[in-house]
Amino acid sequence: MDAEQHKILGNRLFAEKRFEDAIKEYTSAIIKNASVCVYYTNRALCYSKLEKYDPVISDCRKAIDIDPTMVKAYYLLGQALTEKKQHTEALNKLKTGYELAIQKKVSYVNDILQALLVARKKKWDDDEAVRLEKESELLRYVKGLVEKERKELLEKVDPNDEEEIETINYNIDERLSKIQTVFVQSKDNAFRREIPDAYLDKISFNIMHDPVFTPDGITYERQSLLDHFKRNGYFDPISRNPCRETDLIPDRSLRDAIEDFLKDNGWAAGN
Structure with missing residues (x-):
């Protein structure tokens, strides 16, 4: 049995959700021909289904070494790195995968975009957990100083002198209450946020990753507009004027503004 036959058998086993068996077939294919990146990404997908993210990362890196334009490898690698909490690299790989997917017009570009938004949200969640823990430590420290006083x-x-004792306790309790209020308000303010309307796609109403504007000057998420073209025809959804993919212009200044917003408001990536 040659390498391609092992791959075909692996694909059949994958379709049957027999992931461990499929891995064995893809491994046999790799042993017989280690220069085909699809064998690595197919095996990586099996490992991903089994939530074994270290071999996913290894296989995807190998696939990218063989073919630096392999969209599937960047997609799976970004997801695995997200699960391993290697957020910065995960975002970089998914961004590369998204850009290649747009160039190659792959069918699952929306899945990559969703993975990118999930990665942003998880990075912010982890960063926010660290921030809140530090804030709690600071609150405990400040309260400790007041109790020491x-x-x-x-x-x-x-x-x-009961009157003096009562006065001291009253003043200290008041100070502790004010300190607690300040910290609570700080936490509340952190969640009283809104996404600026300009950052929202006019089709999906989600925050945009790759904003483009049409000849009429109306901004959309690129992929939302491409999906609209496929479903409804080549026209601007709002102005109804003719518009094709070649007419779209990247809105780089808006994209940079959204990037800056998401650095401090990663919760918005899930909206």
Whole structure:
């Protein structure tokens, strides 16, 4: 049995969800011909289904070494890196995969875009968890200083002077309450956010990743517009004027503004 036959058998086993068996066939194909990147990405997809992300990463890197334009490899690699919390590289790989997918007009470009948005959201979630933990540590530290001050003040007071003791405790409790309020308000403000309307796609109403504008000056998410062309014909959805893919102009300034917004508001990637 040659390498291609092993791949074909692996594909059949994959379709039957027999991922471990499919991996064995793709491995046999690689042993017989290690220069075909599809064998690696097919095996990587099996590992991904089994949530074994380290071999996914290894296989995808090998596939990219063989063919630096292999969209599927960047897509699977970005997803695996996201699961391993290697967020910066995950975003870079998915962005590369998305750009190649647009160039090659692959059918699953929306899946790549969704993976990119998920990666952004998970990075922000992890960064936010670290920030909140640091904030909690700071709150505990500040409260500790105030309690230390309470103890020092009470040690200087006559134990029988109930009025002075009550005054000290009242003032310290008031200060602790104000400190707690400041931290709570800070946390509340962090979630009182809205996505600027200009950042939202006028078709899907999701935040845009790759904004483009039509000859009428109306901005859309590129892939949403391409999907519209396929479904409905070549015209601007709002102006109804003729418009084709070749007429679209990247809105780089808006894309940069959205990138900056998402760095501090990664929650918006899931909206």
